[in-house]
Amino acid sequence: NAGVTQTPKFRILKIGQSMTLQCTQDMNHNYMYWYRQDPGMGLKLIYYSVGAGITDKGEVPNGYNVSRSTTEDFPLRLELAAPSQTSVYFCASSYPEQNEKLFFGSGTQLSVL
């Protein structure tokens, strides 16, 4: 059982480039999330989705876009990359029930130079 899979694991971008971080889960989870790791700030929510076709902004959505065309996939798009987007990005998923935990992917380390 693969769980939550993120690709790529590492990426270096130049300022102004664009890229898509891929996230897929095979647990049939309704809820999916994108977080970024900011030093000393824990995890900041970028976007989340409660089901296919439904997405909503989190705490730090500026500079990012998402889509959720299937239950399994939740890609995160960076347009016009900026140095402030240098971070480690985590995708996570869960069932929608009240007592369900998040399962995290292994993370994508992104540097914008």
Next chain:
Amino acid sequence: ILNVEQSPQSLHVQEGDSTNFTCSFPSSNFYALHWYRWETAKSPEALFVMTLNGDEKKKGRISATLNTKEGYSYLYIKGSQPEDSATYLCASFGNQGGKLIFGQGTELSVKP
């Protein structure tokens, strides 16, 4: 925006010490409170999900309590070991379904 606060930001203890951290969250429209353990260079892993006022959960030497009326949760580690060194995160669902907000974490270092 839901504000989830954790204290202290970091903690350094000796092996064998017992310790505790605090997570505070808005008590209105509470839905669930999560605790995660996050080791360096790894992904966060769930410790507990708590939903009811007065909930107490235990996993080995780690336990947690929940007070939804006053908006706080405590995480306790009894007899800390070096392998307990990690960042401990709490997260809360607010009144918007699906939106899980994390606190800034408590970084624990246990010296042998």
